[in-house]
Amino acid sequence: MPYQWTTEDSTNAPQLRLWPHRSLPRRGFAAMILLAFVLGTVPLYGLIGTVFLWGLLPFILAMVGALWWGLERSYRDAEILETLTLRPDDMLELRHVPAKGEAQSWECNVYWTRVEMHVQGGPVPFYLTLAGNGRLVEIGSFLSEDERKALHGELADFIRSHRK
Template sequence: MPYHWHDPGRLELTPHRSLPPQGFAVVIGLFFSLAMVPLFTMLGSPVLWGLLPFAMIALGALWWALRRSYRDGMILERLHLDEDSWTLLRDGPRNQHHEWQCKRYWVRVQMHETSGRVPFYITLSGNGREVEIGAFLSEDERKALFPELLNAASRKTDSPN
């Protein structure tokens, strides 16, 4: 699951990775092998030197696109639920860092089924701002996360008095 409660007061969310690093190596190796098959028939022919640059450009483009996808998917959202406040920290690609904090009493968890950037868009609002949480999750994952956030928002802290 791309989100995980580490304890009742800490939630971490990360995008799902469908291609692990080992898969990256396999894809590049397989593409290189398959691109070289027709070039082997051209060995000793001047046509080889006409086709080889295009094969290498295609391999380089695939490498660059997969690496770019990995960099853009380096997102980590952390939600800390303290006794008196909620803090959402979002670290994104290219050293982006965003922080939102609100008193626990004023936090409002909302799901926008059709009006958000994605279906079943979840937002936290309070302290004069509305922030998204888990927009990179799948629709089913956002549907499962929403009641958990509502439950966390409705939990009352036990006072020692």
């Protein structure tokens, strides 16, 4: 699952870290670029020594370059991190760091926090939100439907167990 429960080192506070799932690791990225280059140049082997090689080569290189750019863009767009931390003063802090733009944060006393699952009506099915302190904030919108369902149960248990 692309989320993990840990404890913050300095304060020993429980922390939930969420990130988007990556279906293609960096090693697979390199293999994909190499495969595209090799398969793209196969038609050129019969043209070695002719002027047609130089006519087709730029298009093959442009295809490999476009694939490289598209995959890199996908990696940059998925550099999202959400962190939910329970501080020692019983305040929950949700920090959302997007790929572009400024980080956003929300905090609420754990006693007043509610975990809500919106089966319909949200931007995604089974939309997961935290409510409290007069605000409703989304959490894990980049997770899959099954991951949001599992996270809902874990979050509800976590908040229930830390209420005093």
